[in-house]
Amino acid sequence: xxxxxxxxxxxxxTFQRVLxxxxxxxxxxxxxxxxxxxxxxxxxxCAVATTLLLLRTVELTKQADSDxxxxxxxxxxxxxxxxxxxxxxxxxxxxxxxxxxxDEDEDxxxxxxxxxxGSPTSETGSDSIAALExxxxxxxxxxIPSSLSTRTAAKASPSPQRGTTRPPLMSSHxxxxxxxRPVTSMFSIISHPTMRAPGVDSPTHRSGTATPQMTxxxxxxxxxxxVIKGIKEIIDEINAADDEISAAALEQIHPQETxxxxxxxxxxxxxxxxxxxxxxxxxxxxxxxxxxxxxxHALLTGTHDTAEDEDNLPNDSFSKPLTSAGISVVMIxxxxxFAVMSRATKVVLDAHAVLTDGSLVAVSGSKAVIKAARFHxxxxxxxxxxxxxxxxxxxxxxxxxxxxxxxxxLPFQDRELCTGVETGVRNPLYDFIEAGHVDLFVxxxxxxxxxxxxxxxxVREQYHDEDLQI
Amino acid sequence: MNDFTWRSLWTKIGQxxxxxxxxxxxxxxxxxxxxxxxxxxxxxxxTPKPTPDTSPSTDFDIVAFYNDLISRDPTITPPIAxxxxxxxxxxxxxxxTISETLALLSTHSSKLLASQRNPIPLSAGTELFQRYxxxxxxxxxxxxxxxxxxxxxxxxxxxxxxxxxxxxxARPKIAQHALPFIKDDSTIITYGYSRAVQALLTHAAESNRxxxxxxxxxxxxxxxxxxxxxxALNDLSxxxxxxxxxxxxxxxxxxxxxxxxxxxxxxxxxxxxxGSIITELGMHxxxxxxxxxxxxxHVAVESYKFVRNFPLGYGPTDLARLGVRQNVLQFGTGTPNxxxxxxxxxxxxxxxxxTEAEMVEITPPNLISALITENGIMSPNAVSEELxxxxx
Numbered sequence: 001x002x003x004x005x006x007x008x009x010x011x012x013x014t015f016q017r018v019l020x021x022x023x024x025x026x027x028x029x030x031x032x033x034x035x036x037x038x039x040x041x042x043x044x045x046c047a048v049a050t051t052l053l054l055l056r057t058v059e060l061t062k063q064a065d066s067d068x069x070x071x072x073x074x075x076x077x078x079x080x081x082x083x084x085x086x087x088x089x090x091x092x093x094x095x096x097x098x099x100x101x102x103d104e105d106e107d108x109x110x111x112x113x114x115x116x117x118g119s120p121t122s123e124t125g126s127d128s129i130a131a132l133e134x135x136x137x138x139x140x141x142x143x144i145p146s147s148l149s150t151r152t153a154a155k156a157s158p159s160p161q162r163g164t165t166r167p168p169l170m171s172s173h174x175x176x177x178x179x180x181r182p183v184t185s186m187f188s189i190i191s192h193p194t195m196r197a198p199g200v201d202s203p204t205h206r207s208g209t210a211t212p213q214m215t216x217x218x219x220x221x222x223x224x225x226x227v228i229k230g231i232k233e234i235i236d237e238i239n240a241a242d243d244e245i246s247a248a249a250l251e252q253i254h255p256q257e258t259x260x261x262x263x264x265x266x267x268x269x270x271x272x273x274x275x276x277x278x279x280x281x282x283x284x285x286x287x288x289x290x291x292x293x294x295x296x297h298a299l300l301t302g303t304h305d306t307a308e309d310e311d312n313l314p315n316d317s318f319s320k321p322l323t324s325a326g327i328s329v330v331m332i333x334x335x336x337x338f339a340v341m342s343r344a345t346k347v348v349l350d351a352h353a354v355l356t357d358g359s360l361v362a363v364s365g366s367k368a369v370i371k372a373a374r375f376h377x378x379x380x381x382x383x384x385x386x387x388x389x390x391x392x393x394x395x396x397x398x399x400x401x402x403x404x405x406x407x408x409x410l411p412f413q414d415r416e417l418c419t420g421v422e423t424g425v426r427n428p429l430y431d432f433i434e435a436g437h438v439d440l441f442v443x444x445x446x447x448x449x450x451x452x453x454x455x456x457x458x459v460r461e462q463y464h465d466e467d468l469q470i
Numbered sequence: 471m472n473d474f475t476w477r478s479l480w481t482k483i484g485q486x487x488x489x490x491x492x493x494x495x496x497x498x499x500x501x502x503x504x505x506x507x508x509x510x511x512x513x514x515x516x517t518p519k520p521t522p523d524t525s526p527s528t529d530f531d532i533v534a535f536y537n538d539l540i541s542r543d544p545t546i547t548p549p550i551a552x553x554x555x556x557x558x559x560x561x562x563x564x565x566x567t568i569s570e571t572l573a574l575l576s577t578h579s580s581k582l583l584a585s586q587r588n589p590i591p592l593s594a595g596t597e598l599f600q601r602y603x604x605x606x607x608x609x610x611x612x613x614x615x616x617x618x619x620x621x622x623x624x625x626x627x628x629x630x631x632x633x634x635x636x637x638x639x640a641r642p643k644i645a646q647h648a649l650p651f652i653k654d655d656s657t658i659i660t661y662g663y664s665r666a667v668q669a670l671l672t673h674a675a676e677s678n679r680x681x682x683x684x685x686x687x688x689x690x691x692x693x694x695x696x697x698x699x700x701x702a703l704n705d706l707s708x709x710x711x712x713x714x715x716x717x718x719x720x721x722x723x724x725x726x727x728x729x730x731x732x733x734x735x736x737x738x739x740x741x742x743x744x745g746s747i748i749t750e751l752g753m754h755x756x757x758x759x760x761x762x763x764x765x766x767x768h769v770a771v772e773s774y775k776f777v778r779n780f781p782l783g784y785g786p787t788d789l790a791r792l793g794v795r796q797n798v799l800q801f802g803t804g805t806p807n808x809x810x811x812x813x814x815x816x817x818x819x820x821x822x823x824x825t826e827a828e829m830v831e832i833t834p835p836n837l838i839s840a841l842i843t844e845n846g847i848m849s850p851n852a853v854s855e856e857l858x859x860x861x862x
Binding site (some may be wrong): 435 | 839
């Protein structure tokens with residue numbers, strides 16, 4: 001592609017410009033159309049674009065109390081998610097941002113609560129059983145959460161998982177002073193996290209809701225900068241993800257191994273480069289024809305043209321080929337994957353999205369690689385930055401798969417070859433790989449290397465339970 | 471020469487030693503299995519266990535109360551019935567101290583469990599309730615800490631009934647969580663009777679999903695509960711087919727290839743700590759079939775059915791460790807029609823599950839795609855964490 005192209009076709013850079021000049025609504029519409037037209041694509045880029053837009057949303061929201069912020073962010077987020085159902089990263093980022101707002105809000109609540117702890121506890125101080133029962137029955141009325149009541153309830157809810165103390169089993173004592181702890185209304189299993197809150201502090205907090213928002217203006221102004229700081233940390237995290245993942249490379253790749261990899265992934269490239277700094281091993285690289293073979297070739301030869309990637313994100317540009325690190329690389333056509341798999345000791349793959357049950361969406365052809373690896377009992381390792389971890393459950397796997405330019409499979413000038421084909425030529429961009437085929441996931445979260453069975457835990461830790469449905 | 475004798479001596483000693491070790495080990499193993507009382511097995515170490523002889527006397531017959539509950543209300547599940555029985559036990563017995571209460575509960579729980587031929591589902595309820603009481607005694611509200619025990623008791627009782635109410639709300643929530651699984655024109659295969667599955671299918675039908683149901687019947691044929699279930703499905707105009715177990719694979723192959731893929735949705739009597747489920751006999755076999763033809767198997771289960779017990783397999787010894795004794799193999803030389811009455815029943819005071827209709831089975835977690843609980847969709851791996859959250 002010519003280097004002049006970026007200025008002509010809108011993309012990430014134009015989005016950044018629009019974001020800084022236009023109003024929030026028009027930049028939202030702009031990003032929506034970019035996503036719909038696939039002018040911004042790829043998990044990482046979508047994640048960064050979403051984060052930037054949400055950052056702008058938080059900055060521009062007037063009267064930024066937590067309710068309003070959550071409402072605005074989920075409005076904007078919903079539009080983006082609807083525009084890009086094929087990019088789970090968008091939804092993941094929206095959930096992360098909502099989680100940050102909730103966290104900060106909760107911290108503030110704790111702050112206010114400790115401040116006013118003296119007065120309103122008198123209600124619980126008298127503590128007749130009738131009052132307790134009242135609170136309980138109120139909690140009971142919430143127990144089947146409609147989407148509306150959860151939202152309001154969730155506001156007061158301390159995060160179920162992030163609390164340093166595990167929610168104890170206790171039941172009824174609703175108005176315990178210092179109740180920032182997530183008190184489960186009856187049993188933690190019986191009460192779903194989303195319905196956990198309302199019973200908790202109904203005597204103290206509910207009666208006090210009217211006042212703190214008015215009085216504690218200092219706290220209100222505090223929320224926004226904290227949230228903005230949090231969102232900026234997400235951007236840093238996205239950019240540093242590849243580096244953090246590669247930190248696990250030395251434990252995973254041993255000397256004299258033969259690693260099979262597939263398609264052009266910078267995350268995998270970085271992972272292998274890091275291992276190459278200390279180890280000598282062989283890489284067998286399948287080219288991923290027809291969608292990614294050119295990029296793969298460029299990656300391997302080191303002629304990776306940064307101008308081609310119209311909007312090089314930081315860290316993307318300085319990648320050197322594996323051969324320069326002293327690694328012997330064998331490039332093979334996709335058809336040879338099965339044949340070489342018997343020589344491989346490990347398969348390292350990238351994913352487009354990783355779902356909570358351990359299934360993944362990856363570049364088309366990955367499934368063939370994974371199946372071949374299973375056949376030869378070769379361990380499969382998938383690198384997955386946190387923004388790719390989606391809490392969604394794959395009810396409809398085929399909806400996650402996107403189709404691309406069929407001309408890449410069969411060029412337009414060869415149309416006469418199509419005559420015998422009934423339904424036309426298809427070019428799926430992704431494969432859905434069901435759960436249970438991957439041995440290890442490497443993320444940039446604290447337990448960097450997790451087995452597929454434990455993945456649900458890592459995913460759950462990323463998001464607040466209230467935000468799973470947006 | 472000398473060398474040779476020494477060597478033979480050593481090998482002999484070695485053989486003797488190893489033989490003795492094996493014997494000792496096997497003896498220990500057998501004594502473990504046979505001596506243990508089924509009820510005490512699933513009790514976790516954290517629950518304080520008062521000695522049974524200190525338990526206060528009461529004329530409340532918990533077994534009769536439980537059996538009455540189960541027969542009166544067909545929608546009630548064993549764990550909930552057990553909890554209700556324990557609650558009314560507390561209500562009807564005048565108690566003055568905490569340790570008295572715990573002792574009473576513990577003896578009556580084991581009495582109740584011992585009376586049942588399949589105590590696994592009940593044990594989930596009794597354990598949960600005892601744990602709940604211990605924790606609410608430990609962390610009672612400050613106002614009640616200094617007050618009279620009667621106030622505390624009243625408080626506990628009022629909350630216990632709420633607990634039962636809350637537990638009953640689990641099923642509609644499961645139905646809600648399961649809705650996205652049921653696609654239009656898809657086929658759902660089910661086996662055994664489950665209230666959760668019934669609620670789930672009813673909810674899906676009421677939300678205008680059109681789907682077919684294949685009901686796999688056990689070899690014992692249509693039971694009364696199942697035929698009621700099927701009648702209820704027909705009332706909702708859900709097309710239902712009943713097939714026998716041996717027709718399953720052929721039936722799966724007869725489904726239209728263009729239709730959305732079929733799936734199993736079944737219930738479970740209990741969920742064990744490693745994610746395996748206790749179901750009617752035959753489910754393991756069906757799950758293996760489902761796995762081999764890549765049909766997903768979803769288990770709709772309320773999370774109060776989680777039992778803190780880790781099975782090491784799925785055979786009779788594992789069930790025996792859980793307190794269920796059943797004997798499938800009846801070797802004999804008579805004609806198959808003569809139906810010899812199993813002698814084992816008399817040997818073990820009728821505590822053996824005799825009819826195939828009431829026999830149970832452990833289905834291992836690797837055959838299960840997902841558990842649909844009121845807390846959301848979870849993988850079998852997540853069960854142990856849920857239990858840890860509950861108990862610690």
